[in-house]
Amino acid sequence: DVKVTQSSRYLVKRTGEKVFLECVQDMDHENMFWYRQDPGLGLRLIYFSYDVKMKEKGDIPEGYSVSREKKERFSLILESASTNQTSMYLCASSLGLQETQYFGPGTRLLVL
Amino acid sequence: QKEVEQDPGPLSVPEGAIVSLNCTYSNSAFQYFMWYRQYSRKGPELLMYTYSSGNKEDGRFTAQVDKSSKYISLFIRDSQPSDSATYLCAMTTGSGDKLTFGTGTRLAVRP
Numbered sequence: 001d002v003k004v005t006q007s008s009r010y011l012v013k014r015t016g017e018k019v020f021l022e023c024v025q026d027m028d029h030e031n032m033f034w035y036r037q038d039p040g041l042g043l044r045l046i047y048f049s050y051d052v053k054m055k056e057k058g059d060i061p062e063g064y065s066v067s068r069e070k071k072e073r074f075s076l077i078l079e080s081a082s083t084n085q086t087s088m089y090l091c092a093s094s095l096g097l098q099e100t101q102y103f104g105p106g107t108r109l110l111v112l
Numbered sequence: 113q114k115e116v117e118q119d120p121g122p123l124s125v126p127e128g129a130i131v132s133l134n135c136t137y138s139n140s141a142f143q144y145f146m147w148y149r150q151y152s153r154k155g156p157e158l159l160m161y162t163y164s165s166g167n168k169e170d171g172r173f174t175a176q177v178d179k180s181s182k183y184i185s186l187f188i189r190d191s192q193p194s195d196s197a198t199y200l201c202a203m204t205t206g207s208g209d210k211l212t213f214g215t216g217t218r219l220a221v222r223p
Contacts, residue, residue: 004155033210040120042215043156043200090155098204100146101211103155 023091118214135201
């Protein structure tokens with residue numbers, strides 16, 4: 001079974017803090033994704049990575065950056081957290097870019 | 113207009129009812145269709161995967177694709193309270209593009 005884990009289930013941060021969200025997958029998948037999910041807006045792609053050290057912007061990359069130093073690990077960084085980044089953050093991985101994505105349990109981030 | 117449209121609900125049905133969840137799409141190149149189920153405060157999990165047109169059945173769940181109408185459906189027979197979740201459709205052309213997700217329909221099955 002594919003397993004995608006995320007470093008935290010719940011996080012509370014203050015405005016202006018730097019925030020790191022980490023995702024690890026154990027299936028040797030090439031592709032990894034970061035989404036945020038908000039009521040009424042569905043899943044919105046922030047960034048994805050198709051290989052180690054490779055990344056591409058998704059639909060809403062502003063205010064975020066990512067890092068993929070190892071194949072199994074994909075980090076999302078909020079350089080200076082703002083209240084409008086309060087959301088549910090979901091990580092996913094897939095073997096091929098167009099193949100089934102497997103999701104982690106999500107991180108609920110609250111920025112005060 | 114969004115590429116994939118899905119009624120957000122909520123849809124509330126009594127236990128035992130047949131549920132129909134639907135998505136419409138605009139890109140006729142979509143070939144692969146998926147349904148994910150997401151329980152509250154959890155990540156989405158793959159429920160059904162179909163290719164091109166036709167039906168696929170798995171237990172109480174049936175996925176249906178009508179490419180001529182650009183319409184996909186997920187039917188749940190004998191719905192249970194444990195089916196209460198948000199259901200997201202997803203699709204791709206299969207030509208190297210990422211999945212495109214619907215916004216999800218929230219389903220509540222009343223005991």
